[in-house]
Amino acid sequence: MPSHDARSARHVLDLNQRIATDRHLQMELDKGMDSLAAGAEANTRQRLARVLSTVLEPAWLEHTSFQSDALFPLVVKYHGAATDMRNLLAQLSHEHEEISHCHRDVSVFLGNVIAGRRGVESGLSACLLRTVALRRNHYATETALTLMLPNALDEADCDTLDHWTRNRAGVGFPVNLILDIWD
DSSP: OOOHHHHHHHHHHHHHHHHHHHHHHHHHHHHHHHHHHTTOOHHHHHHHHHHHHHHHHHHHHHHHHIIIIIIHHHHHHHHOOOHHHHHHHHHHHHHHHHHHHHHHHHHHHHHHHHTTOSSOHHHHHHHHHHHHHHHHHHHHHHHHHHTTSOSSOOHHHHHHHHHHHHHSSSOOOOHHHHHHHHO
């Protein structure tokens, strides 16, 4: 069995990599929504709409699960549940819900684009721009959370993270799927 220090270091590294990968994936999704909102060409619109329709919701579920089930408990454990901490976590949870609601609206518009329906452009653009703005604001808020993560984890933290990894609803998305499409 690996030493506690080695196990803790691996988990902290895994957390930092997961945070960076998640942020990159979310920003690539924003890039796709920005392209659609800006009026991408017809063949690009269809492709972007299909990819976003497929990836947006599962990627967001992975994001919110990771934060609420893995990061929030760690931050509370190491920094307590003071009012400012509760406010930060409540704000992040509220942003998760608000963005999830916007994603449902985006999904409806994406379905219309995929189906080739005309006349959805102005509503689609406004919906996408609002969603991307909320998501970018969320990144600024969550930076405060990630700065509070501990540099070392105890055995119970490592076990909790292992449990979350084994038992979450789905597998993480490969970032290369998005990169292959937009870069």
